[in-house]
Amino acid sequence: MCEIPLVRLDPDVPVPSYAHPGDAGADLVTTVDVTLAPGERELVPTGVALALPDGFVGLVHPRSGLAAKHGLSIVNAPGTVDSGYRGEIKVCLINLDPREPITLRRGDRIAQLVVQRVERARFVEVDSLSETARGEGGHGSTGGFAEPLISAARSTS
Numbered sequence: 001m002c003e004i005p006l007v008r009l010d011p012d013v014p015v016p017s018y019a020h021p022g023d024a025g026a027d028l029v030t031t032v033d034v035t036l037a038p039g040e041r042e043l044v045p046t047g048v049a050l051a052l053p054d055g056f057v058g059l060v061h062p063r064s065g066l067a068a069k070h071g072l073s074i075v076n077a078p079g080t081v082d083s084g085y086r087g088e089i090k091v092c093l094i095n096l097d098p099r100e101p102i103t104l105r106r107g108d109r110i111a112q113l114v115v116q117r118v119e120r121a122r123f124v125e126v127d128s129l130s131e132t133a134r135g136e137g138g139h140g141s142t143g144g145f146a147e148p149l150i151s152a153a154r155s156t157s
């Protein structure tokens with residue numbers, strides 16, 4: 001377990017914590033009340049700033065319950081918090097529900113921070129790349145909705 005120095009920019013904000021042993025994400029809260037109309041987005045402050053150790057990244061993920069129940073997501077999911085960043089963590093929330101506004105109150109848990117080790121790469125220019133089974137196939141090269149992998153005859157409701 002790595003230790004991450006944290007500064008509370010808002011004295012009322014809880015230190016991010018994991019809800020259960022084994023959880024990957026520590027919950028982040030909003031320090032402001034905010035209402036998002038359908039389709040609206042807003043950059044929301046969380047009241048915390050971190051000093052992630054070199055070699056680590058913080059990924060700001062949506063919470064699945066708010067996504068499933070209300071359509072709340074994060075525009076740039078997952079947001080990338082660099083180890084050199086010392087500013088307040090902010091979350092670019094978006095209401096993807098087509099009809100209902102979403103109201104969030106100060107202190108509501110709006111996102112979860114996943115801390116991961118990260119590799120830094122050195123990009124080395126070459127004349128050609130090694131061959132693989134996939135090759136240049138991408139963006140649907142293996143098929144899409146037209147070729148379901150479960151036969152229609154057995155799908156019952």
Ligand SMILES: O=c1ccn([C@H]2C[C@H](O)[C@@H](COP(=O)(O)OP(=O)(O)OP(=O)(O)O)O2)c(=O)[nH]1
Nearest residue numbers: 060076078079080081082085088089090091092
């Ligand atoms: O959800 C997020 C994503 C990013 N950040 C902060 C930390 C991160 O280190 C910094 C820059 O993020 P990113 O590199 O994704 O944004 P950019 O648009 O490339 O900005 P910059 O030019 O500052 O790198 O913004 C957050 O607070 N929340």
Ligand SMILES: [Mg+2]
Nearest residue numbers: 080081082085
């Ligand atoms: Mg950047």
